[in-house]
Amino acid sequence: MSEPMIPSxxxxxxxxxxxxxxADDNDLAELARDTWSPLHAVHPRAEPPYAPFFDDKYPPEEILVAEVDGRIAGFIRLLGPSHLAANAHVRLIQGLAVAGWSRGRGVARALLRAAMDDARRQGAVRITLRVLGHNAPARALYASEGFGVEGVLPGEFFLDGKYVDDVLMGRTLAP
Incomplete structure (x- = not known):
């Protein structure tokens, strides 16, 4: 049996x-369902009937999409952390997903960099995110892009029979 191909x-x-x-609603909803995993999801797997991807809480304006060869390869959600004026200078990444067929090809990194650029354009000087402690690939990606651990909520979630830390990461956005 041959070894799986690892992208270089x-x-x-x-x-x-x-x-x-x-118009991306169905494709993004399908991508979100296809990429669901206890490695990063704190909610149960979606079951039919499926809800739309966009709703009043999460409009399309908060999503950046990556396309490769005309297909949606991933998305990232970027929003304000609250409705408070006191932290309007901060943006929060709340969701990053990459299709299996495009993993290991730089799509997640491109989305992350685009989100940081978008946050700067919106006037943000900080960007934050939350990642599950056991999600080593995501944590490594974020660290390689300058995000540091700013806090840990030990055992914040009970997932797949185990307590999992919620890791808070962030970084300054230089102009």
């Missing part, structure tokens, strides 16, 4: 990063 840095692609539109 030369397999990296330059995805088209663009704002989401309402």
């Amino acid at each position: 840095p030369s397999d990296a692609v330059k995805p088209l990063i663009r704002p989401a539109t309402r």
Whole structure:
């Protein structure tokens, strides 16, 4: 039996990063369902009937989409952490997903960098996120892009029969 092919840095692609539109709803909902995993999800797996991806709480304006060869390869959600004026200078990443067929090709990194650029354009000087403690690949990606651990909520979630830490990460956005 042959070894699975591991993408090399030369397999990296330059995805088209663009704002989401309402027309992306079905594709993004399917991607979110297909990428669900206890490695990163704190909610149960979605069951039919499926809810739309966009709703009043999460409109398309908060989503950036990555396309590779005309297909949606991933998305990232970027929003304000609250409705308070006192932290309007901060943006929060709340969701990053990459399709299995495009993993290991630089799509997540491209989305993360685009979100940071978008946050700067919105006037943000900080960006934060939360990641599950056992999600080593995501934590490594964030650390490689300058995010540091700013706090840990030990055993915050009970997932797949285990207590899992909630790791708070953030970084300053230089102009």
